[in-house]
Amino acid sequence: MKCRKCSQKAVINMRQHKLALCTEHFPEWIVEQTQRFIQKYRMFTHQERVLVAVSGGKDSLSLWDILWQLGYNADGVYIALGIDGGFGYSRKSQVLCKEFATQRGLKLIVVDAPKDIGLTIPELAAITQRGKDKPCAVCGLVKRHILDRVAKEGQYDVLATGHNLDDEAAVLFGNTLSWNIGYLHRQSPVLAARHAGLVRKVKPLCRFYEREMAAYALVRGIEYIYEECPHAEGSTTIYYKTLLNQLETDRPGAKLSFYLAFLQAKEKGLFAHTEEEGFGAGGETLYTCPSCGGPTTVEGLCAYCRMVEKVK
Ligand code: Q46
Ligand code: ZN
Ligand code: ZN
Numbered sequence: 001m002k003c004r005k006c007s008q009k010a011v012i013n014m015r016q017h018k019l020a021l022c023t024e025h026f027p028e029w030i031v032e033q034t035q036r037f038i039q040k041y042r043m044f045t046h047q048e049r050v051l052v053a054v055s056g057g058k059d060s061l062s063l064w065d066i067l068w069q070l071g072y073n074a075d076g077v078y079i080a081l082g083i084d085g086g087f088g089y090s091r092k093s094q095v096l097c098k099e100f101a102t103q104r105g106l107k108l109i110v111v112d113a114p115k116d117i118g119l120t121i122p123e124l125a126a127i128t129q130r131g132k133d134k135p136c137a138v139c140g141l142v143k144r145h146i147l148d149r150v151a152k153e154g155q156y157d158v159l160a161t162g163h164n165l166d167d168e169a170a171v172l173f174g175n176t177l178s179w180n181i182g183y184l185h186r187q188s189p190v191l192a193a194r195h196a197g198l199v200r201k202v203k204p205l206c207r208f209y210e211r212e213m214a215a216y217a218l219v220r221g222i223e224y225i226y227e228e229c230p231h232a233e234g235s236t237t238i239y240y241k242t243l244l245n246q247l248e249t250d251r252p253g254a255k256l257s258f259y260l261a262f263l264q265a266k267e268k269g270l271f272a273h274t275e276e277e278g279f280g281a282g283g284e285t286l287y288t289c290p291s292c293g294g295p296t297t298v299e300g301l302c303a304y305c306r307m308v309e310k311v312k
Helices: 026-038 059-070 089-104 114-116 121-128 136-153 163-177 181-186 210-219 237-250 254-267 303-311
Strands: 011-014 020-021 049-053 073-080 107-111 158-160 199-204
Touching: 011 210, 011 254, 020 026, 026 059, 026 199, 049 059, 049 114, 049 163, 059 073, 059 089, 059 210, 073 089, 073 114, 073 136, 089 107, 107 114, 107 136, 107 254, 114 121, 121 136, 121 303, 136 303, 163 181, 163 237, 163 254, 237 254
Parallel strands: 049 073, 049 158, 073 107, 158 199
Antiparallel strands: 011 020
16 A cells, blocks of 8 residues: 555555555644644634643643644643552553653643542542442542643643544444433533633544554654553443444444534534533533632532542
8 A cells, every 4th residue: 555645655544534644644644634623623723822631642642742743832731640550550651741741842740649639549439439340430530620720720721632533433422322412512622611710622633543643653653651541441432432443344434424423413503502601511500619619510519629528
């Protein structure tokens, strides 16, 4: 297979685009496409300050690398969760994020969640969610809270995450199976700040397949953590991804058209409701947490502050 642009040996063939590219033209194409998506969905400008949430994985580090190449003002934030999994998952991924930032002279903010709360995520989960084996619910709550807080305190204009098409299609599939209108309403490449304690959230990689991001990281020589978080195993998201991959094998482009047709339907008004400031996912009122100043759907402390209070 030859590169469409220069006839050299192609490193990747993207069947859904009928496009094969070489080691030189593939990363160039990814960077150009990202810039196109940033503009198309009005994510941010070169004048704004971007905070990239990095986990040490291929997607978030590739995103940071792309934004750096495009000349955006983008700092990174890494949350140490204290997850070991027998191979030092958190410790290893933190080292990789630090090395990435140092090599490029970029600023990385590291937040030590166990230091903040007094417990690691698995310890916290053991105390707060009795009976459930996975710490993911607590972990998600902690990560969301910390990212919102760091973005707000650091006066960033926007928080960028490395979600790729496979992530977005799997979430969309799950939300469609249950017709979760609130989530379907909110799922978008750009989520406006709905509360004074939040900043805009964007997903510049939402139209790239996971295999494209893996190829990008490889071609660019980005060192990332290959292992998934040990708690990700057996998750519903992974199950949906497997199903969608089966579909994709038989019908190349199925994942992309599933996601893009959803975005188009939303543009035409599907899942719409009045988006007024102060209203949350399902249109519910958002209050302000008296402790952290963040948003909460019930009056009083937010879920994060309630959890920390309980632990103390
Ligand atoms: S939620 Fe669960 Fe992830 Fe947290 S505990 Fe690991 S798998 S890192 S996306
Ligand atoms: Zn080429
Ligand atoms: Zn709070």
